[in-house]
Amino acid sequence: MKINYSMLLYLLCIPLGWNFALSGVENLSASRTVCFMIALLLTMYGGFLNAKHQMKYRSVLWIFFVNLLLILGYIVSNGGTGNASIFSGDNWTLGFFLVHYWLNMHWTYLSFLNIPLFDNDFSFLLIGMCSSFLFPSIGFLIGKFWCKRSDKLMK
Structure with a gap:
């Protein structure tokens, strides 16, 4: 049985985002930066391991497809790309947003960057x-190049 390392490590990174979610402060502290870097490296390492174990490229894209379905569900239930209201509005819209937020909690570091593009729910x-x-x-591309290089050295 092959393990999808990319998905496993991606899901293991989710608790790293609790630091962002539970503290309402919007600053870039050292602990947040460290958590983001750990999540980034683990996610890339998951793609690397998939390539090292000769898995197909689509094996690293499963989380992306789940996120894509969640965004499509958000757009359909919200009637567009506007913000989701917690206190009024459709429960489906809020549900899609919260599931997507939970799945991508460790990337909230990127939403604290002060760029006008990141100012609403849909951009998050x-x-x-x-x-x-x-x-x-x-990570998968690095793993492919690493495996090709190590194969050449073995010959």
């Missing part, structure tokens, strides 16, 4: 979706 969802695609893919 896009940050999580893009991060779930980008970081495991980079």
